[in-house]
Amino acid sequence: MGELRLLLVDDEVEFLEPMKARLERRGLACATATSGDDALRLLGSERFDCAVVDVKMPGMDGLELLRRMRRTWPETAVVLLTGHASVELGVQGMELGAFEYLLKPVELDDLLDTVRRAAAGARRD
Amino acid sequence: MLGRKRPGKGDTAAQRATFRLMYERFREVLSLNDSTLELIADIEEKLLGHRPFALDAVEAGVRRAAMDIFVMVKDLNQLARNRHVGLYEALRALNAELEGLFGPPGAVEGPLVIPISTLRAQDAAIAGSKMANLGEVAGKCGLIAPPGFAITTAAVVRFLAAGELWERCERLEGVLELDGPEALPAACDEVRAAILAAPVPEDVAAAIRDAYAQCFPGSATLVAVRSSAVGEDSLSSSHAGLYDTELNVEHDRLLDAYRSVVASAFSATAVAYRFEKGLTAREALMAVGCVGMVVPRCAGIMYSRPPDDPEADAVVISTTPGLAARLAAGDENAEEIVAVPGAEVYAPSALLGPDELRRLVNVARCLEEHFGRPQDVEWAIDFEGRLTVLQSRPMVTIRVETSPAVDLFAGRDILLEGGFTACPGVGSGPVVTVDGEAALARFPEGGVLVAKHSSPSFAQVMWRCAAIVTDVGSPTGHMASLAREFGVPAVVGLDGATAALRPGQFVTVDATGRRIVEGALLTRAGGRTVKSPLADSPAVERLRAVARLVTPLRLTDPASPEFSPAGCRSLHDITRFVHEKVYEVMFHYGDVASEDRHHSARLDARLPLIIRVFDVGGGIVEEKSAARTVRPEDVTSVPMKAFLEGMLEPRIRWDLPRPVSMRGFLSVLGESMAGPPAEVRQVGRLSYAILSDRYVNFSTKAGYHFSTVDTYCGQSQNKNYIHFRFHGGAADVDRRERRVRCLSTILQALDFEVAVKGDLLTARLDKYTHDATRARLVDLGRLTMCARQLDMLMDDDSRPDFFAAAFLASEWEKF
Numbered sequence: 033m034g035e036l037r038l039l040l041v042d043d044e045v046e047f048l049e050p051m052k053a054r055l056e057r058r059g060l061a062c063a064t065a066t067s068g069d070d071a072l073r074l075l076g077s078e079r080f081d082c083a084v085v086d087v088k089m090p091g092m093d094g095l096e097l098l099r100r101m102r103r104t105w106p107e108t109a110v111v112l113l114t115g116h117a118s119v120e121l122g123v124q125g126m127e128l129g130a131f132e133y134l135l136k137p138v139e140l141d142d143l144l145d146t147v148r149r150a151a152a153g154a155r156r157d
Numbered sequence: 158m159l160g161r162k163r164p165g166k167g168d169t170a171a172q173r174a175t176f177r178l179m180y181e182r183f184r185e186v187l188s189l190n191d192s193t194l195e196l197i198a199d200i201e202e203k204l205l206g207h208r209p210f211a212l213d214a215v216e217a218g219v220r221r222a223a224m225d226i227f228v229m230v231k232d233l234n235q236l237a238r239n240r241h242v243g244l245y246e247a248l249r250a251l252n253a254e255l256e257g258l259f260g261p262p263g264a265v266e267g268p269l270v271i272p273i274s275t276l277r278a279q280d281a282a283i284a285g286s287k288m289a290n291l292g293e294v295a296g297k298c299g300l301i302a303p304p305g306f307a308i309t310t311a312a313v314v315r316f317l318a319a320g321e322l323w324e325r326c327e328r329l330e331g332v333l334e335l336d337g338p339e340a341l342p343a344a345c346d347e348v349r350a351a352i353l354a355a356p357v358p359e360d361v362a363a364a365i366r367d368a369y370a371q372c373f374p375g376s377a378t379l380v381a382v383r384s385s386a387v388g389e390d391s392l393s394s395s396h397a398g399l400y401d402t403e404l405n406v407e408h409d410r411l412l413d414a415y416r417s418v419v420a421s422a423f424s425a426t427a428v429a430y431r432f433e434k435g436l437t438a439r440e441a442l443m444a445v446g447c448v449g450m451v452v453p454r455c456a457g458i459m460y461s462r463p464p465d466d467p468e469a470d471a472v473v474i475s476t477t478p479g480l481a482a483r484l485a486a487g488d489e490n491a492e493e494i495v496a497v498p499g500a501e502v503y504a505p506s507a508l509l510g511p512d513e514l515r516r517l518v519n520v521a522r523c524l525e526e527h528f529g530r531p532q533d534v535e536w537a538i539d540f541e542g543r544l545t546v547l548q549s550r551p552m553v554t555i556r557v558e559t560s561p562a563v564d565l566f567a568g569r570d571i572l573l574e575g576g577f578t579a580c581p582g583v584g585s586g587p588v589v590t591v592d593g594e595a596a597l598a599r600f601p602e603g604g605v606l607v608a609k610h611s612s613p614s615f616a617q618v619m620w621r622c623a624a625i626v627t628d629v630g631s632p633t634g635h636m637a638s639l640a641r642e643f644g645v646p647a648v649v650g651l652d653g654a655t656a657a658l659r660p661g662q663f664v665t666v667d668a669t670g671r672r673i674v675e676g677a678l679l680t681r682a683g684g685r686t687v688k689s690p691l692a693d694s695p696a697v698e699r700l701r702a703v704a705r706l707v708t709p710l711r712l713t714d715p716a717s718p719e720f721s722p723a724g725c726r727s728l729h730d731i732t733r734f735v736h737e738k739v740y741e742v743m744f745h746y747g748d749v750a751s752e753d754r755h756h757s758a759r760l761d762a763r764l765p766l767i768i769r770v771f772d773v774g775g776g777i778v779e780e781k782s783a784a785r786t787v788r789p790e791d792v793t794s795v796p797m798k799a800f801l802e803g804m805l806e807p808r809i810r811w812d813l814p815r816p817v818s819m820r821g822f823l824s825v826l827g828e829s830m831a832g833p834p835a836e837v838r839q840v841g842r843l844s845y846a847i848l849s850d851r852y853v854n855f856s857t858k859a860g861y862h863f864s865t866v867d868t869y870c871g872q873s874q875n876k877n878y879i880h881f882r883f884h885g886g887a888a889d890v891d892r893r894e895r896r897v898r899c900l901s902t903i904l905q906a907l908d909f910e911v912a913v914k915g916d917l918l919t920a921r922l923d924k925y926t927h928d929a930t931r932a933r934l935v936d937l938g939r940l941t942m943c944a945r946q947l948d949m950l951m952d953d954d955s956r957p958d959f960f961a962a963a964f965l966a967s968e969w970e971k972f
Contacts, residue, residue: 117224118224119223119224119226119227119248119249119252120249120252120253120256122224122227122231123227123245123246123248123249123252124249126231126234126245127242127245133231145174149174149178
């Protein structure tokens with residue numbers, strides 16, 4: 033299957049860095065972005081199997097990033113991860129084609145499991 | 158996504174993970190469904206208004222439920238390959254409507270302050286009824302009201318919006334409900350201290366200063382700052398004396414007095430009072446009046462009618478020298494005068510002359526006429542003899558208590574006791590046993606519906622039943638929910654009710670006390686309960702607006718075209734839809750299993766079926782988890798063990814030659830030549846069982862029929878179910894239908910709810926105990942074996958009943 037390439041997008045650096053470290057310890061290759069624009073730049077130069085995207089970010093929010101990703105990089109699965117339990121955001125996210133909508137805090141095993149399934153689905157498509 | 162692609166060979170872990178995930182999602186949907194139904198039951202119970210409740214806590218519950226339902230909708234779509242995406246839109250629309258009803262009141266339109274001289278009745282929503290009425294007094298009745306102005310609710314909303322003050326205020330009722338009355342005073346003190354310390358927004362402060370300057374030129378006038386809350390002074394809840402009034406307030410203390418009156422809405426007494434009365438924090442949205450202090454010679458209160466005899470033509474006046482504040486509080490002795498209009502001589506008074514009494518009576522009648530009902534009026538007469546009306550509000554008449562609290566059941570023999578209250582109340586009538594649709598159609602007006610299990614189909618007759626009693630059922634089920642909607646007293650889960658109650662027997666059901674007595678009880682509303690005290694309270698009204706989007710169940714019939722995402726008009730509808738559809742997905746669980754034969758174990762049992770098992774957790778003993786074959790004794794799944802026990806019944810002799818008639822055989826041949834459906838040939842003769850410790854999904858495609866058993870059997874009764882589906886067959890249509898008829902008779906006798914459409918039969922058994930569910934699974938195992946080639950035995954129309962009787966008499970050798 034090869035190494036799984038993951039992009040983590042979150043404006044909270046305190047969340048981003050420890051998460052990256054934990055995921056890498058489990059054998060994933062992780063890149064991080066602290067904004068939607070940042071993420072788009074990375075996506076333009078590298079291929080990712082899956083992106084884990086925070087919904088609430090200043091500037092371009094997670095849903096807007098998702099919208100653009102589905103258009104330009106449909107092969108990269110998007111998992112939304114948010115601290116706000118919102119029906120409206122969840123519905124929008126799923127309708128826009130998110131692979132999954134997860135609430136923070138998320139168990140590392142659950143996130144890993146979701147990311148692996150998302151990547152597997154995306155690779156086959 | 159799930160089941161979208163067939164995993165490559167050797168992908169054992171992935172395949173196992175797919176099953177486990179499907180299973181987990183399925184269980185998640187069911188458990189979220191349960192918690193949603195519990196919330197719905199809770200809301201419906203609260204809507205009855207028997208008990209006060211904190212609206213804020215219910216709203217939090219509804220928000221959680223909406224999120225749970227989002228997860229259900231997501232899970233279903235992930236399981237069913239996005240076949241039901243329309244549900245997202247249905248949920249979004251409902252959620253948006255709900256959000257509009259929740260949370261802090263939106264910014265109130267309107268000015269921050271309004272002078273009394275321009276206030277009218279329609280301003281009550283932002284100035285409070287007390288101040289609005291005062292405006293009417295001055296403007297329309299031609300009477301004198303004191304000068305002053307109202308600080309509106311638009312202002313208080315601005316004030317409380319800062320620092321989450323509103324949210325903290327709103328939570329106080331929840332403190333009372335959840336933590337008890339002991340916890341309330343401290344919580345209230347904290348909130349009030351926060352209000353007293355909070356800055357008044359600059360625009361509000363400026364508006365107050367300007368209004369004061371306009372009403373009272375030169376800043377020397379003392380004012381009274383008094384509450385004029387939106388829900389104050391209503392007929393059913395007077396709030397009498399609950400909120401503070403600050404007297405003789407100087408110009409530079411205005412804002413302090415304002416904060417203090419606003420804060421008085423959140424004293425422990427005020428919160429408890431509103432809670433008991435079914436009022437909410439929104440009724441405490443405080444408009445505040447600033448009125449010039451009157452220096453009276455005498456002042457007082459009058460009732461435009463005697464409160465204990467509102468029909469009588471008399472005005473009751475009490476008066477005291479100076480200010481009447483202490484009179485209202487009840488700690489001042491006053492002169493009491495009953496004045497009869499038109500009478501020449503009024504009762505003698507030391508304080509009021511005949512002319513003043515006459516003027517007061519005229520004012521009372523004038524106000525009464527203007528407001529359309531008896532009034533409670535505060536007034537003052539100054540040293541120049543000028544009569545000022547300080548307040549006019551609807552008078553609270555004394556209600557006569559008409560329901561004596563006696564135990565109507567004393568001295569009666571209790572026929573049955575127990576079960577759960579699905580809808581409280583008392584109802585009496587003749588027992589009518591209902592065992593199917595036909596019995597419902599014949600259901601008489603005023604009957605007591607008695608049935609083995611609860612069913613939403615009873616909704617058809619709820620408007621004419623006196624009460625409902627079922628052997629099996631849950632207070633959070635659909636039927637219970639409907640019973641509350643219709644207000645039909647109902648007891649569910651009362652074991653043995655159908656056996657103990659004779660059709661036609663006259664009984665009284667006390668659903669509240671969960672007991673049934675012989676004979677009729679005379680209750681006022683024809684056997685139904687009377688309306689409860691909080692039935693029309695603002696809390697119930699507001700909850701009703703929320704409940705309209707949550708509780709009504711419109712999707713009752715899965716076969717109707719309405720049964721669609723677009724037909725979902727409530728959260729209940731969405732859960733109902735998801736619940737129905739998720740079982741449909743699970744009926745095809747076995748199809749996913751059949752795509753992969755490599756990663757299951759073969760069940761080595763003496764059976765004419767090849768059974769492959771997939772364990773998703775705890776269904777097989779540990780040591781055999783990786784084995785290629787397992788034996789029945791290795792199975793640890795409770796429902797699978799039961800089902801196998803039935804299939805392995807030694808008296809079912811599938812291994813002996815069968816008494817198949819030539820006609821039956823030819824019929825099978827005939828159909829086979831016409832060709833069995835392609836998918837039958839393709840799938841072959843394998844059966845699949847997906848197991849966990851308490852779950853089985855067993856699908857058989859052996860022979861020419863399809864059958865699926867999906868079941869959960871654990872210790873929590875509410876979660877237990879057996880869903881069974883059977884269709885197809887190789888014989889001609891008549892024989893297949895006869896077989897279905899035979900199965901239907903048997904399953905109904907075994908307490909299943911059965912639906913038949915052509916040769917498709919579906920049967921459900923929900924919410925039975927662990928042991929009862931287990932026993933039915935053994936029966937179903939036997940039936941599965943007996944039914945295998947039953948179509949061949951169905952030569953004529955007498956056969957279905959013959960074989961049904963044989964099965965039920967345990968004469969399995971006949972098959």
